[in-house]
Amino acid sequence: MVSRRVPLIIATSLALALPLAGRAQSESKLIDEYKALAGSEANARSLVTGLRDGKQVTLTSGNTTTTFTPPTGRLGNGNVDNALALAQEKLRQQGVSNPTPEQLKSALGGVLDQRAAGKGWGEIASSMGVKLGDLKRSETADKVAKDREHRAERPERREKPERPEKPERPEHAARGGR
Numbered sequence: 001m002v003s004r005r006v007p008l009i010i011a012t013s014l015a016l017a018l019p020l021a022g023r024a025q026s027e028s029k030l031i032d033e034y035k036a037l038a039g040s041e042a043n044a045r046s047l048v049t050g051l052r053d054g055k056q057v058t059l060t061s062g063n064t065t066t067t068f069t070p071p072t073g074r075l076g077n078g079n080v081d082n083a084l085a086l087a088q089e090k091l092r093q094q095g096v097s098n099p100t101p102e103q104l105k106s107a108l109g110g111v112l113d114q115r116a117a118g119k120g121w122g123e124i125a126s127s128m129g130v131k132l133g134d135l136k137r138s139e140t141a142d143k144v145a146k147d148r149e150h151r152a153e154r155p156e157r158r159e160k161p162e163r164p165e166k167p168e169r170p171e172h173a174a175r176g177g178r
Contacts, residue, residue: 026077027052034084037091038104047108051080059101066101068109071116082121085135086111090128 031044038044043059050057054074059066075083087108091099099107114124125132 030077030080030084033081034088037084037088037099039099039101043101047084048080051075051083052077059104061101064101066105068105070112071109072112073116079115079121082132083108083111083115086121086124086128086132089125089130089135093128 027048030048031041034047035041035044038047038059039061043061046058049055051070051072052075054070054072056067056069072079072083087104087110090107090110091097091103094107096103096107111124114127115121119127121132125135
């Protein structure tokens with residue numbers, strides 16, 4: 001009886017742990033992706049976890065520390081990615097490639113304020129003069145283009161030879177000859 005329960009307990013434990021592993025993987029991808037924008041891994045981690053949990057975000061650069069709480073509350077990984085991509089684009093439009101914590105707070109705050117006011121991501125991007133799909137696609141498109149460059153061209157397929165026509169079957173007069 002006990003031996004039957006052990007596999008069930010293990011399977012249940014694994015099923016409960018899988019969503020947590022998926023969340024950690026997605027958060028780590030976001031942290032890696034926006035590390036350059038945030039200025040450090042610690043700042044990127046603070047941004048991602050603060051936006052995901054709707055808690056205070058602390059950004060530090062040298063002696064400067066900036067804190068804010070997102071007005072949107074909790075966000076999912078996709079929403080965090082959208083918010084940071086739009087903030088990055090806003091900074092790029094302003095000519096800022098290496099933002100200070102205050103500049104990042106200002107750009108992200110503008111995006112999050114619009115989101116908290118009920119605007120969709122597409123509306124926010126449109127107000128900035130961009131399309132969210134273009135921001136997302138550019139990352140993916142660059143990867144695909146690089147893969148295509150490295151891939152060797154495939155040789156052309158040979159044409160299949162034509163099959164000869166089957167000869168017609170002769171008609172049998174009567175099959176009952178037995």
